Amino acid sequence: GAVVSQHPSWVICKSGTSVKIECRSLDFQATTMFWYRQFPKQSLMLMATSNEGSKATYEQGVEKDKFLINHASLTLSTLTVTSAHPEDSSFYICSANQGVYSNQPQHFGDGTRLSIL
Amino acid sequence: AQSVTQLDSQVPVFEEAPVELRCNYSSSVSVYLFWYVQYPNQGLQLLLKYLSGSTLVKGINGFEAEFNKSQTSFHLRKPSVHISDTAEYFCAVGGYQKVTFGIGTKLQVIP
Numbered sequence: 001g002a003v004v005s006q007h008p009s010w011v012i013c014k015s016g017t018s019v020k021i022e023c024r025s026l027d028f029q030a031t032t033m034f035w036y037r038q039f040p041k042q043s044l045m046l047m048a049t050s051n052e053g054s055k056a057t058y059e060q061g062v063e064k065d066k067f068l069i070n071h072a073s074l075t076l077s078t079l080t081v082t083s084a085h086p087e088d089s090s091f092y093i094c095s096a097n098q099g100v101y102s103n104q105p106q107h108f109g110d111g112t113r114l115s116i117l
Numbered sequence: 118a119q120s121v122t123q124l125d126s127q128v129p130v131f132e133e134a135p136v137e138l139r140c141n142y143s144s145s146v147s148v149y150l151f152w153y154v155q156y157p158n159q160g161l162q163l164l165l166k167y168l169s170g171s172t173l174v175k176g177i178n179g180f181e182a183e184f185n186k187s188q189t190s191f192h193l194r195k196p197s198v199h200i201s202d203t204a205e206y207f208c209a210v211g212g213y214q215k216v217t218f219g220i221g222t223k224l225q226v227i228p
Contacts, residue, residue: 044161109160
């Protein structure tokens, strides 16, 4: 149980293109999903917290106009990288909580490797 | 505030040898600790978690970790590693909302 699906797994596109990444909780409802970014040889950095039916909460230093997050339903959150540039190339991972208690771990998708040429 | 320190960026170990991956944490609230594993080009998979109770936690793939409050540590151990354990391991502190990850430790199992 507690499967999180992320799509696509790999994207290569030209500079200036907008890219949408989907994150779905397949067998549970997730009122909150999280978006992380991982640079090579570094840890995961939380970008934003996505709440169903409301605006996402962005971490300090993350451009909300650059990284658009939409949490349209209890099983789907999307991250759109707008007008992507080579410096946006990275590994993006989403996660979701299975329960509502503070001590439940997050379940992660398999990530999306974004390469901007 | 919470933080995680993984003291070793890389740990080479021979197959069937024991291994310990070190993790120290700091947290100003209740401590929930996790170890995740990441295989190349994949997401994170939960290995084990400490929420409360017994300080020795057993996880998947033969891993275990011990919560030591006085030393603020949560080291991950396996008595005998396999080639398939080659991956990156992340220690994390937090829970439902804010999770803070360590920088990761690359475990390289040598045949």
